[in-house]
Amino acid sequence: MTSRALLLFSSARGQTRRVCRVLAAPHAALDLIELTPEPPRYSGGHDVVIFASPTYGQGELHHVWTTHLPQLIQSFGAAPPTQGGLLVLGDRRYHGHTFAGAVNAFHRHLRGTPLAPLLGRICVVDPRENPAWQQHASAWLDVILQEGSGGPYDDADHHH
Numbered sequence: 620m621t622s623r624a625l626l627l628f629s630s631a632r633g634q635t636r637r638v639c640r641v642l643a644a645p646h647a648a649l650d651l652i653e654l655t656p657e658p659p660r661y662s663g664g665h666d667v668v669i670f671a672s673p674t675y676g677q678g679e680l681h682h683v684w685t686t687h688l689p690q691l692i693q694s695f696g697a698a699p700p701t702q703g704g705l706l707v708l709g710d711r712r713y714h715g716h717t718f719a720g721a722v723n724a725f726h727r728h729l730r731g732t733p734l735a736p737l738l739g740r741i742c743v744v745d746p747r748e749n750p751a752w753q754q755h756a757s758a759w760l761d762v763i764l765q766e767g768s769g770g771p772y773d774d775a776d777h778h779h
């Protein structure tokens with residue numbers, strides 16, 4: 620049985636949407652779902668769960684996450700994912716003091732919950748400043764998806 624992975628993202632101006640689409644494109648077993656102001660209806664069935672948010676409001680999560688995280692934690696907590704991670708977008712050039720502050724916000728919300736393991740794999744992306752963001756974030760995603768499939772970490776090495 621193949622395991623399914625979920626990349627749940629929000630985006631106010633389209634950058635996080637673009638990044639998530641690019642990252643998800645090569646992975647057929649990765650469901651890409653956008654979190655919107657409407658209450659999310661999570662149906663379950665994912666072994667791997669990744670949350671992605673841009674940073675807004677002086678180092679905070681995008682408001683859609685702040686609104687829905689408590690309910691999402693409950694929904695996912697019933698059958699917590701075995702693997703996961705967090706993807707955070709920020710802008711170091713114009714928001715240096717609060718750069719990628721959504722990471723801290725995710726920490727405040729998820730620590731002590733069944734989704735706390737997501738805090739173990741965090742990827743920060745600043746596409747304007749780092750032209751190599753795709754390489755960096757794809758490698759991060761590959762590690763999570765490989766772990767989720769239950770295969771040994773260095774399995775790929777044996778196929779070359």
Ligand SMILES: Cc1cc2nc3c(=O)[nH]c(=O)nc-3n(C[C@H](O)[C@H](O)[C@H](O)COP(=O)(O)O)c2cc1C
Pocket residue numbers: 629630631632633634635636673674675676677678679708709710711714717718719720
């Ligand atoms: C009003 C506003 C506030 C922002 N605040 C921060 C911030 O505090 N820290 C940060 O790193 N980036 C901040 N950003 C940058 C966004 O996180 C970045 O542009 C991101 O790519 C936007 O993603 P989106 O297009 O998916 O909404 C801010 C952007 C805007 C427009």
